[in-house]
Amino acid sequence: DTAVSQTPKYLVTQMGNDKSIKCEQNLGHDTMYWYKQDSKKFLKIMFSYNNKELIINETVPNRFSPKSPDKAHLNLHINSLELGDSAVYFCASSQGGRDRYGYTFGSGTRLTVV
């Protein structure tokens, strides 16, 4: 009955590789997000999608490309991985494209680039 599920949970890969992280929510929410949490636990928004449309795109290298095939899915593809991409990536969802409601987070994907 997982509300927001991310796969994989752990990802270890070499520099220069391309990888994808998948996210799915079964809450019927219309807005989904990707956040990056660094080693100091600082959470930073990367992207926000509302009904499959990109509404927020923070200053993120264009090696990161989100894709939302439908409003229940938001995947993150990363090209040419760099050491600095190592972090925990969280997917989240909410109802309503505004920040007035609580977010439901996935359990995170710990990406390690070696």
Added chain:
Amino acid sequence: SQQGEEDPQALSIQEGENATMNCSYKTSINNLQWYRQNSGRGLVHLILIRSNEREKHSGRLRVTLDTSKKSSSLLITASRAADTASYFCATGNSGYSTLTFGKGTMLLVSP
């Protein structure tokens, strides 16, 4: 840019004691939310307080909001070892925007 700043960065207490965490922010907000993150897990939404509210309760949690001081506090009463986690405040602004999180307070509750 980061909006919320939690204080203290870390807090260590005994079971049964109360834990108070503070959050300060810089710009006007529509609402302020508190989240808990257990080690190696995602964030869990605890409570939301709107800008026109001053205090809100949920079980053992009590949140206050002072918009004139741009600050909020989270009080956990009668703490338990299971409350050990990091606690984050997040602010929401009007319009189409996303939550902005602070750096969090690490709470350790010892049995």
